[in-house]
Amino acid sequence: MGSISVLLVAKVIPYLEQELNKRYNLLRIWDFPQKSQLLTQHSASIRAAVGNASAGADAEFIDALPKLEIVSSYSVGVDMIDLNKCKEKGIRVTNTPDVLTDDVADLAIGLILALLRRICESDRYVRNGNWKSGDYKLTTKFSGKTVGIIGLGRIGTAIAKRAEGFNCPISYFSRTQKQESKYKYYPSVVELASNSDILVVACPLTEETHHIINREVINALGPKGYLINIGRGKHVDEPELVAALLEGRLGGAGLDVFENEPHVPEELFGLENVVLLPHVGSGTVETRTAMADLVLGNLEAHFLGKPLLTPLV
Amino acid sequence: MANQKNNIIIEQSSEDNNLPKVFLHGPPKFSIVLQPKPSHNFHILNPSSHPPLHEFIALNPHHASSITAVVCTGGFPVNAEVLQLLPSLRLVCTPSAGTNHIDLFECLRRGIQVSSAGNLFSEDVADLAVALLIDVGRKISAADRFLRSQLQKPWDFPLGSKLTGKKIGIVGMGRIGLEVAKRLEAFSCMISYNSRNKKPLLSYPFFSSVLELATNTNVIILCCDLNDQTRHIVNKEVMLALGKGGIIVNVGRGALIDEKELLKCLIEGEIGGAGLDVFENEPHVPKEFFSLDNVVLSPHKGALTSESLIGISQLVEQNLKAFFSNKPLLTPVI
Numbered sequence: 121m122g123s124i125s126v127l128l129v130a131k132v133i134p135y136l137e138q139e140l141n142k143r144y145n146l147l148r149i150w151d152f153p154q155k156s157q158l159l160t161q162h163s164a165s166i167r168a169a170v171g172n173a174s175a176g177a178d179a180e181f182i183d184a185l186p187k188l189e190i191v192s193s194y195s196v197g198v199d200m201i202d203l204n205k206c207k208e209k210g211i212r213v214t215n216t217p218d219v220l221t222d223d224v225a226d227l228a229i230g231l232i233l234a235l236l237r238r239i240c241e242s243d244r245y246v247r248n249g250n251w252k253s254g255d256y257k258l259t260t261k262f263s264g265k266t267v268g269i270i271g272l273g274r275i276g277t278a279i280a281k282r283a284e285g286f287n288c289p290i291s292y293f294s295r296t297q298k299q300e301s302k303y304k305y306y307p308s309v310v311e312l313a314s315n316s317d318i319l320v321v322a323c324p325l326t327e328e329t330h331h332i333i334n335r336e337v338i339n340a341l342g343p344k345g346y347l348i349n350i351g352r353g354k355h356v357d358e359p360e361l362v363a364a365l366l367e368g369r370l371g372g373a374g375l376d377v378f379e380n381e382p383h384v385p386e387e388l389f390g391l392e393n394v395v396l397l398p399h400v401g402s403g404t405v406e407t408r409t410a411m412a413d414l415v416l417g418n419l420e421a422h423f424l425g426k427p428l429l430t431p432l433v
Numbered sequence: 434m435a436n437q438k439n440n441i442i443i444e445q446s447s448e449d450n451n452l453p454k455v456f457l458h459g460p461p462k463f464s465i466v467l468q469p470k471p472s473h474n475f476h477i478l479n480p481s482s483h484p485p486l487h488e489f490i491a492l493n494p495h496h497a498s499s500i501t502a503v504v505c506t507g508g509f510p511v512n513a514e515v516l517q518l519l520p521s522l523r524l525v526c527t528p529s530a531g532t533n534h535i536d537l538f539e540c541l542r543r544g545i546q547v548s549s550a551g552n553l554f555s556e557d558v559a560d561l562a563v564a565l566l567i568d569v570g571r572k573i574s575a576a577d578r579f580l581r582s583q584l585q586k587p588w589d590f591p592l593g594s595k596l597t598g599k600k601i602g603i604v605g606m607g608r609i610g611l612e613v614a615k616r617l618e619a620f621s622c623m624i625s626y627n628s629r630n631k632k633p634l635l636s637y638p639f640f641s642s643v644l645e646l647a648t649n650t651n652v653i654i655l656c657c658d659l660n661d662q663t664r665h666i667v668n669k670e671v672m673l674a675l676g677k678g679g680i681i682v683n684v685g686r687g688a689l690i691d692e693k694e695l696l697k698c699l700i701e702g703e704i705g706g707a708g709l710d711v712f713e714n715e716p717h718v719p720k721e722f723f724s725l726d727n728v729v730l731s732p733h734k735g736a737l738t739s740e741s742l743i744g745i746s747q748l749v750e751q752n753l754k755a756f757f758s759n760k761p762l763l764t765p766v767i
Contacts, residue, residue: 133592222597226620230567237738239564239729240577246730247723251716256732261740262564263556285619286560382586389581396580397573398588404571406595 124423125165127158127185130172132194136412140170143416149175159184168192168419173352173399174381176200182209190422192415195402196220196275198432199325199352206433213433214418218274219410220402225278227401228320228350231374232267232283234395235346236260236318241392263287268316270309270332271323272298275350279320291315294323309333313340318348325352333357338364346372350401353379362387365394376401452476453757454496458486458505458515467504467528469750474757475502485509490518502526502756504749510534516543524756528745530554530609530736531686532766533659541767548752551764552608553744554736559612561735562654562684565708566617568729569680570596575726594678594705597621602650604643604666605657605685606632613654625650628657643667647674652682659686667691672698678705684735687712696721699728710735 126144128137140146147166152158166185169177173195179202182188190212191201198215206213234240242256250256267283269276269292280290280303291304293312298305306312309332313319319341323329333347333356341347347370349356358379364370365388372393378384381399388394402408417429453475457463463482478496479489486509490497502524505511511525516539523545525535530550540547568574571593579590601617603610603626614624614637625638627646632639640646643666647653653675657663667681667690675681681704683690692713698704699722706727712718715733722728736745752762 131587222621223595226567226596227571227573229620230564230571230573233560233564234568234573234577237561237564237734239568239731240574242732242734243574243730244578246718246732251718251732255737256734258737258739258742259734261557261738262560282616282619285616287556382588384580384583386583389583395573395577397576398580398590400571400576400590400593403590403592404595405592408592 124167125162126168126170126419127162127166128170129177129181130170130175130194132170132172133408133412135409136170136194136415139412139416140419143420144168163187168422170194170415170419171200173197174200177206178202179205182206182211190214190419192418194411194415197324197352199354203433211433212422212428212431214414214428214430215432216402216411216414217430219414220407221274221278223404223407224275224350224401225282227376227397228275228279228322228348229282229286231348231350231376231395231397232318232320232346233262235348235372235374235393236262236265238392240395265317266291266315268292268306268312268319269303270294270312270319270321270329271351272301272303273323276320276322279322288318295328309337310340313337313345316341316345318346320348321351321355323351323355325354330354331357333361335360335364338370341370343368344371346370346374348374350376353377353381358385365391453501454478454499455502455504455753456486456489456496456500456519457482458503458509458511460506460508463504463506467746467749469504469746469753472750472754474754486515486518502753504528504753505534507531507534510536511540512536513539516540516545524548524753524762526749526752526756528749530558531658535766537767546756546762547766548756548762548764549766550736550745550748553748553764554741555608555612557738557741558609558656558684558735559616561710561731562609562613562656562682562708563616565682565684565710565729565731566652566654566680567596569682569706569708569727570594572726574729598623599652600625600650601652601654602626602640602643602646603637604628604646604653604655604689606635606637607656607658609684610654610656613656629662644671644674647671647679650675651678652680655681655683655685655689657685657689659688664688665691667695669694669698672704675704677702680704680706680708682708684710687715692719699725 124144127147129149168190171193177191182205193215196215196217238259245256263286267288272292272294293306293309362385374395376397421428455475455477461483464480498521500519504526507529525547527549598621601622606626606628627640708729710731
């Protein structure tokens, strides 16, 4: 299989890169500062691409690689892949569901706690030597607060389960009401936001959910409300979010994702009611390794003519 | 002359004269924190809680035998000496969960009742324990710090370690330990515990020593009282048994851990990390902690939420009211 060319379009953990390199003729997109050079030399041989949450395969990319058979994403979200184009061209697409559900849900709760209880801020307070001058201010209790979840898929459900351990009443919005769910359903995000203390974005990014968190939703959540985003940056109208935080119209935000990573709006750095993370939702050794194994397993299955492990297309 | 001076210091209306007297034994402005509302059942002698007890009694010696209840806080002990000073004392009311600033034995001997915060803070403290655990394991504070430093693009931040399914060892299975266990069960963690005595109604595995607990778990969470038996209960041996990936969370008291040894183990990588809300010599925190990324430092704020503050001021008032109406205390200690 060493003759099969696989294009790596994003940075991955060393284990995955090494295994891909062992098994295939691995091309790394960052080795080609000029895209034209990559295409001239290799477009006729690239049969697989491996991307992640930030880089995938858009229409232009797919058109430039006539021999592309499979895109295996090192992520569960595939908003960076033109799925329709792949369907059209018979290109398979795989992702990494389930293996990262727990980590992302753990992080969502971690973000809520860090935000409401000002964990990062009070850690700074101690490190700056300020505790000697007096206690840190009172913060906000998490247990018992109403949690509203947008998207009750695998991750949303896992977040709900953990929040229930804190006696939080759970409500949700999703495309369709889940008849078997015991949680309270709201038919719109604005209504969900109006009735939640903490609003968590846990749905896939699609055309419909782009900027699902807009000015109206933010105002409905209000000055005592908190927004947690472990989905995609583009779920949130970021300039609106920043304005709301600066003006005190929103209580606070915990963000693992941003519209234009690795760019973070500078205004956020001066705020004590935000927690900012560099897209680490699935960022544990255990999970990134499991994700890598799924990528490798899917590619292997494809080239052996076996059923894919986690196909989307 | 002395009487006139006393009258200036303590202004009493004639209606208050017959009400039982309550003394606030805490820092200046302590009452602002508690705000027991004006009551028909009792009279607070020193709403500004200034001057402190000994000076107050020296200035108003006749009040020594009129004080029937004291509201005190950690740092303002009610020991044998204080009890000696207040012969009519019948109730000690502390707004804390901990009672190591009160000589309970002496109170029992004198027939003095004691009330505490009971389980009021348990949820907030348990929430903080979980917050610290997730933060250390997933490097939340370190990552937030990393982003705010704006030094690195593209993002190259180290991986954390998974929490779901981890083996958690809880030291102290009182109310707080139970609330921590309940929360972490929702993360599919496996709970085991050590406490003074095995709890027959609990199904979690029990280990008779913290060392055994550490040997069999990935995380140690300290939720127990500080006393002679538990001082430095987490020592070098326990930390080495917990191991290089292990995490320690302390929401009990600083002296439960050998702090110097903890620092060494963190620096040398003998344990994975620590989340600390308490320290041996608060508010002093050894500065060697400040350069570590595998530790999260919290300024003893387990119970310091707005909700808990409202709750405790209501609870103190309710306990005082109940006591002076000859009803049972809501949250008796003894």
